[in-house]
Amino acid sequence: MAGIGTAAAIAVAGVMGAFGARHEPVPVLAPASRIETGQWLLRPLKAYVTAEKNVYGAPLKSGGKALVLELEMTNRTAKSTKDYFEVLQPNPAIIDPATKPFIVLTRDSTLSPELHPGMPERMAYIWQLSDGAAPPASLDLTIIHKTYKQRDNLYGLPGWFNPTPIGVLMLPVGSGPDTADIQP
Template structure:
């Protein structure tokens, strides 16, 4: 009886090992297939109209400054990277849910974090944007004192999906952030704030 039990245990262990190998192989094949068949990431430039679900985004220009920008103070020795864009709220309610919309792909060694967002028209930080009304806003990132200002900058554009009923709270909202492309902008140096079209 003990021999039979030992034999069953060996067979079970062997089957578990084979199952694990099959699972690992299928995951590797699925990942390889996904990489091979993945469409190239869309790249947008200045003036491109980008639909992100909740927002309609038109990036305009990027520039750096070491001085106060739209009432956002810049510490001495620090440089601000500013991206101006036109945003239109495509939802039915006023919203400030745009902090994750642009994510700066900062150079190695630079911690980008989330930007401050300012309304260009009245220099109000984190303005509520009304449905259907385009507003020019400035996304402002602070560079560490030792970081060099980039000549070109890339930003991941994030989209969310609307759910009328959330799985957790049973309430409507915008969920499941995913990248829809990349914005690449030349960066003007030292406060080049001439008007953009």
């Protein structure tokens, strides 16, 4: 009897999992909008490709091109943080997921700075494009939202958890840093 009950439970769980696994498509976000991700408030400014060797001080390989996204980021938390590495996930067809961006504060070229609460800062995400890669016409990014929990289930400590895609942002890619900002 126990074997039949176990088999039935596994079958029901499998069927429920198969039908429950449907995911709704994530919405397309407006390029000129402010995007709230839990921890961060983002405002995309511009995306461009450049062949400059030293973009905001990022150590790029010479002779290659870089894809640059400039945006305004505001830390919405109560303390300084640099937990912004996973908030933007580029389309793997454009940028290899193993390629991590250099993230730079544009006003003084500080690499991976902690951003203070409530202070909007202009940041640049810089990805080195592989040699000979054609520059993309648009930069497609999945935006990730996290939820604040006063106490997590494992350690009982506060933090930002449950990363979830909230939308896809598609920005036109210009040529060079003089590309105009996206208008709100």
